[in-house]
Amino acid sequence: MSADRVLGFELALLAGAGVVALLLLLVGATPAAALLAATALYLARHLWLLWRLARFIRRQHRLAPPFPAGVWGEIYRAVGRYQQRSRKGRKRQIRFQRRFREAADSVPDALVVLGKSQQVEWANPAAAALMGVQWPAHDGRRLTDVFAQRGLGEYLEAGDYSRPLEVAADHNQSLMLSIRVAPFGERKRQRLLVGRDITKIFHLNMIRRDFVANASHELRTPLTVIAGFVENLSSSALTPEPHRRPLSLMDKQTTRMRTIIEDLLTLSRLEMQDTASNLAPVNVPQEIEQVVADARALSAGDHDIVVDMDEDLLLIGNQSELRSAVSNLVFNAVKHTPPGSHVQVHWHDDGGTPALRVADDGPGIAPEHIPRLTERFYRVDKARSRASGGTGLGLAIVKHVLNRHDAELSIASDLGRGTSFTCRFPPASRLRRADSGALVQVLRAR
Numbered sequence: 001m002s003a004d005r006v007l008g009f010e011l012a013l014l015a016g017a018g019v020v021a022l023l024l025l026l027v028g029a030t031p032a033a034a035l036l037a038a039t040a041l042y043l044a045r046h047l048w049l050l051w052r053l054a055r056f057i058r059r060q061h062r063l064a065p066p067f068p069a070g071v072w073g074e075i076y077r078a079v080g081r082y083q084q085r086s087r088k089g090r091k092r093q094i095r096f097q098r099r100f101r102e103a104a105d106s107v108p109d110a111l112v113v114l115g116k117s118q119q120v121e122w123a124n125p126a127a128a129a130l131m132g133v134q135w136p137a138h139d140g141r142r143l144t145d146v147f148a149q150r151g152l153g154e155y156l157e158a159g160d161y162s163r164p165l166e167v168a169a170d171h172n173q174s175l176m177l178s179i180r181v182a183p184f185g186e187r188k189r190q191r192l193l194v195g196r197d198i199t200k201i202f203h204l205n206m207i208r209r210d211f212v213a214n215a216s217h218e219l220r221t222p223l224t225v226i227a228g229f230v231e232n233l234s235s236s237a238l239t240p241e242p243h244r245r246p247l248s249l250m251d252k253q254t255t256r257m258r259t260i261i262e263d264l265l266t267l268s269r270l271e272m273q274d275t276a277s278n279l280a281p282v283n284v285p286q287e288i289e290q291v292v293a294d295a296r297a298l299s300a301g302d303h304d305i306v307v308d309m310d311e312d313l314l315l316i317g318n319q320s321e322l323r324s325a326v327s328n329l330v331f332n333a334v335k336h337t338p339p340g341s342h343v344q345v346h347w348h349d350d351g352g353t354p355a356l357r358v359a360d361d362g363p364g365i366a367p368e369h370i371p372r373l374t375e376r377f378y379r380v381d382k383a384r385s386r387a388s389g390g391t392g393l394g395l396a397i398v399k400h401v402l403n404r405h406d407a408e409l410s411i412a413s414d415l416g417r418g419t420s421f422t423c424r425f426p427p428a429s430r431l432r433r434a435d436s437g438a439l440v441q442v443l444r445a446r
């Protein structure tokens with residue numbers, strides 16, 4: 001109805017009321033009584049329509065045509081439209097909620113929503129199968145009471161979820177779970193925990209690791225025998241001259257194979273556990289000195305190796321693993337740079353973080369290779385690496401050693417200008433020489 005027609009209808013009503021007043025005057029009513037009666041009539045209509053609307057709204061009845069005429073018709077129509085819109089919105093919301101629940105129920109990973117005190121607020125059916133967390137039965141219970149898992153409480157408290165937590169489920173020992181946590185909601189105080197079944201991947205990884213370890217182990221003995229004979233024959237005066245060159249090539253290749261096998265065995269050992277064992281104060285300056293002495297021998301005077309270190313700075317870690325990491329980095333700086341290059345070994349406390357930096361001014365590494373350098377057998381230039389006696393496993397060993405020490409490796413390189421490898425160790429592993437004696441006693445007493 002147009003605004004003019006609404007106004008017209010209301011004026012017609014008032015005119016009608018006026019006619020009633022006139023009729024009452026004609027039949028002898030006083031002017032005041034006639035006016036009052038006409039006004040009461042007009043008001044009664046308004047009140048009745050207002051009361052009807054209020055009743056509809058209170059009882060949540062649907063307002064449907066026919067609507068009254070005039071201004072009330074407009075109000076009824078507007079309320080009807082609003083009701084229809086909110087009904088549609090509610091239906092859409094219910095449909096969305098149902099579909100979201102169905103989708104969450106069909107996710108094969110365990111999903112658990114945790115409140116700010118780590119209490120279970122919601123979980124999908126997979127959480128019951130994988131973690132034994134049942135919803136709504138466990139609603140409001142602390143997650144660690146329902147899914148008691150070593151390390152989980154600390155992991156949730158620590159708040160660093162950049163790496164997943166891998167656990168063997170206590171309630172089902174044949175199950176391996178990878179747990180990830182994503183904070184969300186107001187001030188990120190709620191958390192969504194996702195538990196993924198990685199049993200198959202874990203077993204495949206174990207089979208691969210065992211295969212590499214066993215194969216390397218099995219190859220070691222026959223190779224030692226072959227290398228022994230080749231060496232004897234090479235050095236024997238009875239060996240005919242034409243055989244000497246092939247024998248020297250065999251000697252070189254067997255040495256290479258033995259180095260690869262030793263590196264593979266080292267990697268297999270490092271892969272057995274995520275954290276370093278046999279922790280003790282490690283005299284890093286002494287290790288660096290020994291490695292640098294070996295590197296100078298390898299370089300045979302072709303490189304200028306400079307050492308700059310804090311003699312008092314030690315580290316709590318695994319001595320042989322740390323030695324292996326340092327030697328791989330320093331030897332790489334010699335092996336992969338031309339004669340005349342400069343190598344700098346830097347060991348300092350960088351604002352509470354013990355940091356080892358090995359830098360050279362060699363040919364550098366193109367940026368596209370840097371992210372892949374720590375992969376096994378990844379070499380920028382295969383032929384050159386082989387010629388320099390590289391196995392392609394050195395940086396993979398470095399990365400594993402650092403992971404086991406909660407340390408980080410960063411690589412910076414400028415093509416044609418040099419490369420620097422920096423290992424940053426956690427502040428908690430830092431130790432001053434003066435404190436090392438007391439610490440040894442504490443570690444022994446454990």
Ligand code: ADP
Pocket residue numbers: 328332333334335336337360362363364365373374378379380381385386389390391392393394395396419
């Ligand atoms: P490798 O046994 O070949 O040294 P690594 O895993 O130690 O294997 O290193 C991987 C590759 O990274 C090397 O083959 C080499 O191409 C490159 N690289 C490592 N260190 C340096 C360096 N200081 N300068 C230039 N290239 C390097």
